[in-house]
Amino acid sequence: MTDRTAGARMNAEIADQPRVLAELTARRAEIADVAAVVARRRPRFVLLAARGSSDHAALYAKYLIEILLNLPAGLASPSTITLYDARPSLDDVLFVTASQSGGSPDLVAATESARRCGALTVAVTNTPGSPLVSAAELSIDIGAGEEQAVAATKTYTATLLALYLLVDAVRGGTGEYALPLGELAQSTLDTSADVVREAAARYRFAERMVTTGRGYSLATASEAALKLAETSYLSARAYSGADLLHGPVAAVDEETAVLAVTSAGRGGAAMREVLETVSERGADVLAVGSAAADMPAGLRVDVPRTEEEVAPVLEVLPLQRLAYELALARGADPDRPRGLSKVTKTR
Template identity: 75%
Template sequence: MAAEVAEQPAVFDSLVARRSDVADVASLIAARRPRFALLAARGSSDHAALYAKYLIEVLLQLPAGLVSPSTTTLYDARPDLTDILYLSVSQSGGSPDLVAATEAAREQGALTVAVTNTPASPLSDAAELSVDIKAGEELAVAATKTYSATLLSLYLLVDAVRGGSGETVHGIGELAATALAEPVDEAVSRFRAVERVVTTGRGYSSATAAEAALKLAETSYLGARAYSGADLLHGPVAAIDADTGVVAVTSRGRGGAAMRDVLATVGERGPSVLAVGSAASDMPADLRIAVPETAEEVAPILEILPLQRLALGLALARGGDPDNPRGLSKVTRTL
């Protein structure tokens, strides 16, 4: 896991250099002029899909929704998907439910696109178009470089659909190296003893909060839950106390600015609060991990990097094996 986390700056640079591969798929999508987008995914890829939902709704001004694959695989739903863009996101490309749901969507008229790290996979075969995220083989069970490479690939795809040149992510490899160099030792020490963690963010960073909770749960066996900053104040904040660790993703932009009042309320309940992001220095928090500032829509690609290192450090500090979490495998076969 440590080696794969460290590879991410190089993976990013390679992806940006080969942007034309993604742009070719984007031109085909743009030519079809979809009226709506649906995203299908599981696990870490589901959080990447949430990020893509924000990109599509904000940058393309298209309505977008997250699919429940079981409506197809368990309940045999077959809605009319004419003129719908159907993005299936899976690092392995081998989840049977995603393959079946993608096949059904294509049969029902959708423009299906697979976004995967395994181009010769059943999912790529099922979809009309495919995007290879080119992260290289990932051996650790916990997704790190494949997750962040999926985010970058989705950004490049959506940006190209709107006619962008990818300029916003030029140099992102160097920024990633800076983010990975930020120390996490103090946060590991502070969070080592907690058994319950809440992660939170707003806007684009909601995806980062969700992925951080998953990484902490699967590698360190912590009880971790992710909430939108808005949803957190609608009830779950009552469960936060001095025995809770709170991780707040607070990059600059509208989403990050909205987190300041959330953390002020959360802090009154006495938890240890870690702020991560380019706006961390502005937040009421006990601990802060800075991330280089970028356009808000790009920030999740960098925000997750120190949180991956936090999950890795906590797993080791708590005596776990982050490469092989108990009860998990690289491909989860759900129906």
């Protein structure tokens, strides 16, 4: 029998996200102040530094920056600074560091070094008094409140939203696409609950899963793989839909579960060919997102439709719940994943 007291913290923090998102959206003027400084400095390039779930939020921001701002963006490698003492020229570069705790030594060191090398540095964190905030020139408080569960949920979506509001304000936007996200988040959690439990029962004995998406949703596929691995110990690997067809599809067969993130827009549309291919190979496909109903899949989790650029804030919610439910179904406690702690400090 499933122990419903297990994972109580993770479950509560998943449920808290509509409030967190609504409150962060209401504070968008604070983020717009930071964006105004960025816009005045007119960066020619953007570097993003992060670890873990925050790294997936940074991947989302990379797409936002390249598509909405028409600026090149890349994911920084902190070890080039902390282990190899690299000192690149970063004049006219925006360096954004995302960290829920703001305490990882490598991210703090990378931010300090980037600032010395000429970059405009921005810290995006849930801990306003952290070393990271001290290291950066500017900072954004995601305001998610204390997160006690080891698996990041509300801090992840709050980081996504904060990065979106930053990029949107830099381009001169008003955050209009973000305004309904708190309400839509509640609707997403409520309407997906039954099918998520069905999916957990379906994949209870799965040994491996591929998660996949394109465009903005690639970040969601990556975060889903991490959540499934750290809470229920399911071997999950994330691929871009394009990369999946370039080789890894050879390993997909009747024993493979494929979780596809397919929200309405160009990224979701590009996933149809991918899912047709893996379905032909016998894979068990779970489609999640606002375009799920139109995809070839054995099981679908619908998500309310939004502008594609904010879809990742919603589409990850049922996947967090899937990780929670699957962990319970497999006899694990998602609040106590083996070998993990809330804050991981790397150099």
